[in-house]
Amino acid sequence: MASIGSFALLLALALSLYCFSAGICALALQNQSGGSERLGETARRSGIATFVAVFLAAVVLVICAFQNDFSIAYIFHHSNRDLPGPYKFATLWSGQEGSLLFWSLLLAAYGFVLRLRYKTDPRLFAYASVVLAGVQIFFLLLVNFAANPFGLMQGTIPTEGSGLNPLLQYPEMVIHPPMLYLGYVGFTVPFAFALGALIMKYPGEKWIHITRRWTMVTWGFLTCGIFLGAHWAYSVLGWGGYWGWDPVENASLMPWLTGTAFLHSVMMQEKRGMLKVWNMWLVFATFWLAILGTFLTRSGIISSVHAFAQSSIGDWFAWFLGITLVAFLFFFFKNKSHLRSEHKLESLISRESSFLFNNLLLLLACFTVLWGTWFPKISELVQGNKVTVGAPFYNRVAIPVALLLLILTALGPLLAWRKTSFESLKRNFFWPAVGAVAVALFLMLTPESWGGPFGLKPWNDISYFYSLMAIALAALVTLTVGSEFVRGGRVISRHTGQGMFASMVQLTHRNTRRYGGYIVHFGVVVVVIGLAGGAFNQDKEQEMGYGDQMTIGSYTLICRSYTEEENPNYSSAWAVLDVYKGGKKIDMLTPERRFYHASRQPSTIPFIRSTLSEDLYLVFEGFNQDTGHPILKAHLNPLVMWIWLGVWIILAGTILALVPNAPAPVRVTAPRLVETAAAEPVGAGD
Amino acid sequence: MTKLTKTRSRYLHCLLISLAVFLFSGAGDPAASFNEIGHQLMCICGCNQILLECNHVGCPDSDGMRNELMAAVSRGDSDSLVEQAFVQKYGPTVLAAPTTTGFDRTAWIVPFVALFLGFFAVVAVVRAWKNRPAPALATGLHPVPSAELDRFRDQARKETDL
Secondary structure, eight states: OHHHHHHHHHHHHHHHHHHHHHHHHHHHHHHHHSOOHHHHHHHHHHHHHHHHHHHHHHHHHHHHHHTTOTTBHHHHHHOOTTSOHHHHHHGGGTSHHHHHHHHHHHHHHHHHHHHHTGGGSHHHHHHHHHHHHHHHHHHHHIIIIISOTTOBOSSSOOSSOOOOOGGGOSTHHHHHHHHHHHHHHHTHHHHHHHHHHHHTTOOSSHHHHHHHHHHHHHHHHHHHHHHHHHHHIIIIIOSSOSOOOOHHHHHHHHHHHHHHHHHHHHHHHHHHSOOHHHHHHHHHHHHHHHHHHHHHHHHOSSOOSSOOOOOTHHHHHHHHHHHHHHHHHHHHHHSGGGGOOOOOOSOSSSHHHHHHHHHHHHHHHHHHHHHHHHHHHHHHHHHSSOOOOOHHHHHHHHHHHHHHHHHHHHHGGGOOSSOOOHHHHHHHHHHHHHHHHHHHHHHHHSOGGGOTTTTOOTTTOHHHHHHHHHHHHHHHHHHHHHHHHHHHHHHHHHHHOOOHHHHHHHHHHHTHHHHHHHHHHHHHHHHHHHHHGGGGOEEEEEEOOTTOEEEETTEEEEEEEEEEEEOSSEEEEEEEEEEEETTEEEEEEOOEEEEETTTTEEEEEOEEEEOSSEEEEEEEEEEOTTTOOEEEEEEEEETHHHHHHHHHHHHHHHHHHHSOOOSSOOOOOSOHHHHHHHHTTTTTOO | OOHHHHHHHHHHHHHHHHHHHHHHOOOOSHHHHHHHHHTTBBOTTSSOOBGGGOOOTTOSSHHHHHHHHHHHHHHTOOHHHHHHHHHHHHOGGGBSSOOSSGGGHHHHHHHHHHHHHHHHHHHHHHHHHHHSOOOOOOTTOOOOOHHHHHHHHHHHHHHHTO
16 A cells, blocks of 8 residues: 555656646747647646545555554554544644645645636636646655655564554544645645736736635635634643644744735735735745744744654755745746836825734734744844743733734724725714723723623733723724624615615625625634633642532532543543532533553543633643542633634634625615615725 | 923823833732742743643643742742742743843844834835825826815715715
């Protein structure tokens, strides 16, 4: 089987080399003599065949995992006989070599779809196909020569594998890496189109329209991947948190931030023909940061608990990053004149200027994360000793930036393209601002005994102040977004006689991108409220024998028993605790501690009791060596569920924004003069 | 200085002092200090966790470090003294964030410098674009006066309630 996989990978490399070189030749000949369509077609087909070959290699690796073929070193290191089926499937991306093969597979899959849809614009797609093939060659070189997943074991073939890392044996690990990789890899597609459009001096903004959906889908995947990772960390690592500002986490956040900036600024290019150079750089930066993140994860240059084993693979990535930068700079300076745009702003108070500030803040956030991630290395180079840049740094620097972004998120929908009168802004902003202040006062004046953010005294701690600001601004954004739906819905309702809800649904259908975007903004503020709850976390650690009790917040935990269980993959010990609130038993929690036989590693499985107001998070930490008593740690984390709810809303908004607008215009039964004026502006702009 | 200016100045001082008290006041009890300093230190076992958040099974360092921290806080050592003691024993990587001295200071300054530079750059760009002359219109088209455009916009807003 291993030889089939290796052959498939070599074949894929040969095919993508052909796709790249034949594609370039076809485009060069086309430019000179207008011919060579057949050569271009063979390049396209070899690109499609590349996907088939890489897919075959991936299938072979998965089959080897299911067949417990420990003659393959990768399978030996990342699987074992008693590993459950879904995790055997996840072996494909559980280690360095397999994950690079998986990356290649996803890239080839994106290329497959792109090449099938070439009729949309054959010439532009041909350029994009060549760029994709170039990136594909790099990853196939890696899996063929630097990190081959089909490498064989030396000497005697073992009868049992080393097993999968216990931390990865969790259902979310079966979907988190694919989502994250779909995001990382997907940003190659907009980059390929952008570079293709730059090289061929593509006229107009059509390439932006073509890539818009690719970019949004990719952004959605990356968002999903990042938050699945956060949820996995929360559910498995047992430290009671979801984000540790680890370099690998930061690596996923950076392209997300630039990708978000691009999704906003690209609208200025579509609507006003502005920011062409800026958008080109944003697309490139997003792609480049995705590769940089992979470089950080795999080179070992920056220490991280998430990082794969150190290897020489970092050199390959460093070269690739250098080559892509040089290639992009070459074509950018060669064809820069093509990107000249007519920048003309009518007013400082306009949607355009809000997008500029939005981009500034998103890029600043990205720069802060990049700076914090690299600073230990810079410090080592400059002063000879490493320093740690952890959560306290990011919390102090990134939170003010995030709050400024929230203010812009609230203001943005109220600003029209070209120009907004100050009076109009004041009129639309007044009541949401009053609402935000009311929310802040409510939180400060309510009794502390309500828990969480209630009875908040912002002068006691800077984190309380930030939380209060975050929740108040979240209210501001919600009210401005809500007022957009209500005002638009009211106009439609008045002219059509429909109910308010039906009118708002119709309004959304008429401009899914705009209103889908607002729903995404609403999802973001729900996430922000969840994050704001972090300021009120409590925890308590205690030895707990039978009948012992622990009190945290309004909960009382009483230890009832301990039990043990054995299965082929692991043995586990459970604590059984009754949970009381207000003297009434409300639940029974069973935090668990496992010991995996194959890898001989322990792991904790916290028990989380989630409600909208707070999570009761219980970890079975182990036994006290001296007394033999079990140790339990309880965390009370307010508002965490809001984070996961917010992500669902973000994804719903993203999907809505991908839905085509309703084709038929709204029938307006209004006087003729009003009819013509009213039809267009309602939900007309992004 | 006029009486009005003096009064304003006094109010401003009061406001600044209140703000400073609000921002920099900290709790003085040992439990709060333990919690605060414990979140400024890292566990040194290689798990990359904040000291008080490290609870991975079998950690060889975090328990000892927490006991040291509790002992220091109970003795009444100041925050900076405790941090210095930890740095001397475990090295500078025990601090969860760069200090505000020497080269470490750049870690804190650079993002804010970038924010201010970026802000002024965007303001400059917006002003430059605003002051640009309007693009020439094709032959046969007549420019619409700005006042008339504003009137049309107002009309559209009134008629659509937007």
